[in-house]
Amino acid sequence: MARITAGVTTSHVPAIGAAIDHGKSAEPYWAPVFAGYDYSKKWIAEQKPDVIFLAYNDHATAFSLDIVPTFAIGCADEFQPADEGWGPRPVPVVKGHPALASHIAQSVIQDDFDLTIVHRMDVDHGLTVPLSLLFGQPEAWPCRVIPFAVNVILYPPPSGRRCFELGKALRRAVESFDEDLNVQVWGTGGMSHQLQGPRAGLINREFDTAFLDRIVNDPEGLSRVPHIDYVRLAGSEGIELVMWLIMRGALNEDVVQKHRFYHVPASNTALGHLVLENK
Amino acid sequence: MTLEKPYRDIPGTTVFDADLARMGYHLNQFCMSLMKPQNRERFKADPRGYLDEWPMSEEQKQAVLDRDYNRMIANGGNIYFLAKIFSTDGLSFRYAAATMTGMSQEDYAQMMISGGRLPESQGDGEGN
Numbered sequence: 001m002a003r004i005t006a007g008v009t010t011s012h013v014p015a016i017g018a019a020i021d022h023g024k025s026a027e028p029y030w031a032p033v034f035a036g037y038d039y040s041k042k043w044i045a046e047q048k049p050d051v052i053f054l055a056y057n058d059h060a061t062a063f064s065l066d067i068v069p070t071f072a073i074g075c076a077d078e079f080q081p082a083d084e085g086w087g088p089r090p091v092p093v094v095k096g097h098p099a100l101a102s103h104i105a106q107s108v109i110q111d112d113f114d115l116t117i118v119h120r121m122d123v124d125h126g127l128t129v130p131l132s133l134l135f136g137q138p139e140a141w142p143c144r145v146i147p148f149a150v151n152v153i154l155y156p157p158p159s160g161r162r163c164f165e166l167g168k169a170l171r172r173a174v175e176s177f178d179e180d181l182n183v184q185v186w187g188t189g190g191m192s193h194q195l196q197g198p199r200a201g202l203i204n205r206e207f208d209t210a211f212l213d214r215i216v217n218d219p220e221g222l223s224r225v226p227h228i229d230y231v232r233l234a235g236s237e238g239i240e241l242v243m244w245l246i247m248r249g250a251l252n253e254d255v256v257q258k259h260r261f262y263h264v265p266a267s268n269t270a271l272g273h274l275v276l277e278n279k
Numbered sequence: 280m281t282l283e284k285p286y287r288d289i290p291g292t293t294v295f296d297a298d299l300a301r302m303g304y305h306l307n308q309f310c311m312s313l314m315k316p317q318n319r320e321r322f323k324a325d326p327r328g329y330l331d332e333w334p335m336s337e338e339q340k341q342a343v344l345d346r347d348y349n350r351m352i353a354n355g356g357n358i359y360f361l362a363k364i365f366s367t368d369g370l371s372f373r374y375a376a377a378t379m380t381g382m383s384q385e386d387y388a389q390m391m392i393s394g395g396r397l398p399e400s401q402g403d404g405e406g407n
Contacts, residue, residue, distance in 0.1 A: 015371060060359040064311045065304050083314050085366025153359055155286075155296040192395075196358040197349060199291030200376040201387060203395025228285050233398060236292050237358075265391040267373045 002100065002174045002181040006047060007247040007255070007276045008040070009215070010133055012056060012188045014125040015267035017089055020132050033271060036261035037133050040275055043258060044134050049184040051097050051144045053104070053170065055163075055246040056126035056188045058149040059084070062118075068154050069116035071166070073108075074123075074147035075101040082122035091128050091137075097144040100177055104146070107173035113166050123147055130188045133273075148246070152189070152239050156227065160242045164223035167249020174250075187247030189240025191262075192233075193269035202235040203270045208262060211241060212272055216257050219248040237269075252278045295357040303355020306343070309333045310360040319367045348379050 019030045061082045063069065079094040105115050127147055135142060151157055158166075167185070174183050191211065194202040211234075214222040223245050230239045259275035286294040293299070300307075309330065312318045322329040330340045342350035343364065351361055365375040377387035390396060 015373070018371075059362070060307070060311065060357065061314070065300055065307050065360075083316070085313050085319070085363040086369070087316070153295060153357060154300055155294050194292065194396075195372055195376050196352055196379060197291045197293055198380055199289075199396065200379050201390055201396040202398060203391075204398045205394065207398070231286055231292065231294060232289055236289075236294060264394050267371065268376050268391060268395075270395065 002177040002179055002183055004171055004174050004183050004185055004250050005278060006184045007251045008134065008184060008186045009244045009247055010130045010188055010273045011190055011266065011269055011271040012126045012129040013266045013269045013271065014129065017125050017129040017132060020137065021090055033263055033266050036263055036273055039259045040134055041136065043275055048182065049143050050181040051100055051146060051183045052186055053146045053148060053183060054127055054130065054186045054188065055148045055150055055243045057152045057240060057243065059124050059126055060153065061124035062121040068151055070151045070158055071113065072116040072118050072149040073101055073105050074118050074121050075105060076119050076121065079121055079123045079147055081128055082124045084124050089128055091132060092140045094123055094127065094141060094145050097146055100181065101146045103177050104170060104173040107176060108169045111169040111172065113169055121147065126188060130186060150243050152242065157239055157242060159227060160223045160225055160245050163242045163245040164219060164249040167246040170246065171250045185247045185250040187244035189243050190238060191241060191270040191272040192235050192238045194235030195237050195268055201268055203264055204233055205264065205270065207233045208270050208272055212260060212262065212274065215244055215248050216255060216276065219245065251276060254279045293352050299355045303357065305333050305335045306339045306351065306354065306356050307360035309335060310363040313363040313367045322367065348375055
């Protein structure tokens with residue numbers, strides 16, 4: 001049987017990808033950011049997941065304003081790194097797991113979550129920066145990845161509650177797949193940041209610290225935080241944090257926190273990172 | 280019945296909603312076109328001519344030509360779409376964000392290194 005063993009959360013700041021791709025990760029500005037992932041790189045080399053279910057948001061890359069799916073699951077064999085306006089990142093093609101992805105789609109839809117099925121989709125920094133942070137710069141990514149795109153750009157995004165419950169449905173889906181697979185669930189984006197308007201640059205350390213505490217110890221309560229609180233307190237782009245609740249819903253009630261990292265700034269953003277294992 | 284908008288009182292912040300998405304449809308789709316290198320070259324070679332191929336309002340076009348991101352947002356642009364413009368210009372998110380705050384690049388960069396804009400500071404251009 002497939003099983004979910006661990007969850008990872010991380011911000012997916014595009015400038016981090018640029019720093020890696022341009023060999024700047026040892027520079028004084030960036031070195032403390034990457035040091036926060038030293039543990040995680042060793043950890044994942046030992047964990048050797050077969051598949052990562054990676055919740056992220058598409059940043060006006062695969063989805064224009066023509067079609068805006070709330071939840072979209074990538075069921076293709078592979079996904080190309082996108083050209084976001086400066087050429088594609090020099091990272092490996094992302095190999096999917098169509099059989100598991102299609103199984104998850106069927107199970108989760110029949111569990112009342114209406115996913116959009118995607119058979120062709122380029123993936124942007126939201127998906128590839130987390131992979132780079134955990135795996136570095138390999139010739140090929142060492143595992144399969146199921147991209148799961150969440151709309152957090154066009155109001156209204158799904159609620160934290162909806163994301164948390166979706167995580168639970170995801171777990172039921174994975175555990176009913178009969179191949180023996182080690183599956184991790186990643187929730188990416190956040191933490192507090194605002195990229196637009198006169199309030200750009202907003203960082204809320206207090207909000208972020210409480211979020212990091214509660215997603216480990218009180219995810220149920222955290223999932224009830226309304227959209228408006230994220231925008232008001234964590235910035236217009238801080239709403240990405242609801243995607244972390246998909247990860248958390250897919251894990252056990254009790255988890256072991258293996259690693260926690262918080263750093264300001266990464267470009268305009270407060271960077272947060274957690275490694276959680278099921279107890 | 281009009282759409283409920285509980286987010287309108289947040290200072291210095293625009294929430295990209297259905298009304299803005301309709302207003303900004305062509306502006307945002309123009310931005311998406313810059314994901315192709317040949318379109319970036321055409322836009323850089325003749326910005327006005329390239330923009331005139333899109334059914335955008337004159338104010339939207341002028342805001343793009345002026346790289347006035349606040350005005351683009353007020354006219355329906357969303358920052359992740361608009362990112363294709365400053366990426367085409369070879370500029371970073373941090374650079375573009377700073378231009379929206381009324382702060383100098385140096386002051387904005389320093390504010391971020393010092394921990395960012397405090398939540399109590401509501402975007403009056405004064406940073407911390």
